[in-house]
Amino acid sequence: MRRKRTFSTDDRGVSTALTHVLTIGITTILISGLFIGTTTMLESQMDRAAYQEMETIGERLGAEITAVDQAANRSSNGTTNVTVSHPNTVAGSSYRIELAHGDDACGTWDRETCLILSASQTSEDVEVPFKNVTAVEPTSVTGGDIRITYNETVDDKITLEEA
Incomplete structure (x- = not known):
């Protein structure tokens, strides 16, 4: 019998x-x-992409400053002015470019002059050294359109400013 x-x-x-x-x-x-x-x-991946993009921008800007330096050394009128266009942001965030000069300016490199790019997206700054003959004015600008100027009569230095 079965139990219920x-x-x-x-x-x-x-x-x-x-x-x-x-x-x-x-x-x-x-x-x-x-x-x-x-x-x-x-x-x-975004951090790495931003770092590589800043490296590319820094190398391009370093080459452009070197070109202004060479033109300044060959110029007879003493004025060289170049406006260059770079991205306003890297990996979705703005960035700053510092033109540094001095003994301690480029910590990683054995150069006196370099560009230091920094963005809020990355934890590391990018240092891009370059060789120049003409003195540079240490400045800091935001990314985007940049004017590279050399004026022999004013200060005899290469400067960066936002265009």
């Missing part, structure tokens, strides 16, 4: 409900882990 099951002793539906709860819980944990891992990877 009561609600408190009936466990026939527990396996299905427990399987659904465990499946949903494990899926939630896996998806959360993927989101966290992907976010961390994307942040490091």
